[in-house]
Amino acid sequence: MGSLRIALEDRYCAHNYAPLPVVLSKGRGIWLWDEDGKRYMDMMSAYSAVSFGHSHPQLVQALTQQAGQLAVTSRAFYTDQLGRFLQLLCEMTGMDKALPMNSGTEAVETSLKAARKWAYKVKGVPDQQAQIIVCAGNFAGRSTTIVGFSSEAQYREGFGPFDGGFVTIPYGDAAALEAAITPHTAAFLVEPIQGEGGIIVPPDAYLAQCREICTRRNILLICDEVQTGLGRTGRLLACDHEGIRPDGLILGKALGGGLLPVSAFLARSEVMDVFTPGDHGSTFGGNPLAAAVGYAALSLLRDGELIAAAEQRGQRLREGLNALRHPAIRSVRGKGLLIGLELDPQVITARSFCERLMENGVLSKETHHTVVRFAPPLVITAEAIDAALRIIEHVFATLPTPHMEACT
Structure with missing residues (x-):
């Protein structure tokens, strides 16, 4: 049956993904079947x-209860769910105001519009001349505006022309940021950790x-924490590791x-207040169903236990990976439960490694051909981490060493 499901999806779905050959039908906690x-x-x-695990009972309850009450009205009306959701979101993150959307791409697009309008209305940048600084290796979404400032050739090829207005600098180089700022610079958009770029x-x-x-230079610092936020790195926000608060x-x-x-x-507030009714919107953004689930998700993080667990389990996983010392391992990097295992493609590609993990009961996915990402749900236990490490070690044990390959 699995092969038929795969064939059906391959026949009728656009081939914009290359999934691993597994057909999933159920999920609970850290497990999939x-x-x-x-x-x-x-x-x-x-x-x-899925940071809270699959089918988390509190989240499923919030979803089903709200679905039976009221799901979508559009923002043409007030609802009894949105206000309390955004209040909790702002209070937990230390931000003044929030604009709800659906996908991460939409939220990034919102930030770009806000930064540009702030530049024109508040900073005084001449109309149509605002620039936003981004980093090489970034991944912020798939819209044409966003891929227009990607440094990944495949993300751009065939999708131009692009609007421009972006300046790219090396990631992790603060001096390059300073040098790139001009009187027309509106913002610096940055990921605290580049996830899709290879952890x-x-x-x-x-x-x-x-x-x-x-x-000091009067530009907005906007942090893209779509992947790193909400406990993933062992802090509520990855920004919290350095004790800073962004403007966006x-x-x-x-x-x-x-x-x-x-x-x-x-x-x-100074940034968000540039929006007036009609400037921006989303039919589904901030709908009661989403607000109820979002509120429940945030509530699971309030006592800090899951965040602390992410720090501890992540350290256990990193230490375990480092202890393997296989010649195919180039590096282990990350924070909390966002970890990248970089492999030597002369020994094995990241895709092939993920396929072998799948055969042994562990699911992950490669990025940039050489990096296997490990980002399990925050509810993972120490025992499960150790079990995963044993499987990873077993997969490495089945690989030929570079020396053996050279002799064949």
Whole structure:
């Protein structure tokens, strides 16, 4: 049956993904099951969207209860769910106001519009001349505006012309940020850790240096925490590792509890207040169903236990990976439960490694051909981490060493 499901999807779905050959039908906690009943450990969490695990009972209850009450009205009316959701979101993150959207891409687009209008209305940049600084290796979404400032050739090829208005600098280089700022610069958009770029962690104090530069040069610091936010790195926000607060904050993925697309752009009042009725919107953004689930998801993080667990389990996983010392391992990097295992493609590609993990009951996905990402749900236990490490070690043990390959 699994092969028929795959064939059906291949026949009728656009080939914009290359899924691993597994057909999943059920999920609970950190576990997934295929159609034949085989169980797999989820070490990917849908790119951090399933941070609370699959079918978390409190989130499912919030979803089903609200679905039976009121799901969607559009923002043409007030509802009894949105206000309390955004209040909790702002209070937990330390931001003044929030604009709810659905996908992470939409939230990033919202931040770009806010930054540009702030530049024209508040900073005094001449109309149509605002620039936004971004980093090489970024991944902020798939819209034409966003891929227009991507440094990944495949994301851009065939989709131009692009609007422009973006300046690209090296990631992790605060001096490059300083040098790139002009009187027309509106904002600096940055990921605290580049997830899709290969789990790239910048040098210590990088964000703090960027915060100082942006404040001194009067530009907005906007942090894209769609993947890194909401406990993933062992802090509520990855920004919290350096104790800084951005002018704009982008959240998504885990905000929907793994059940719905829920995202938001948050900002200081001075930034958010540039929007007036009709400037921006979304039919589904901030709908009662999304707000109820988002509120429940945030509530699971309030006592800090899941966030602390992400720090502890992540350290256990990183230490375990480092202890393997296989010659195919180039590096282990990350924070909390966002970890990248970089492999030597001369020994094995990341895709092939993920296929072998799948055969042994662990699901993950490669990025940039050489990096296997490990980002399990925050509810993962120490025992499950150890079980995953044993499987990873077993897969490495089945690989030929570079020396053996050279002799064949």
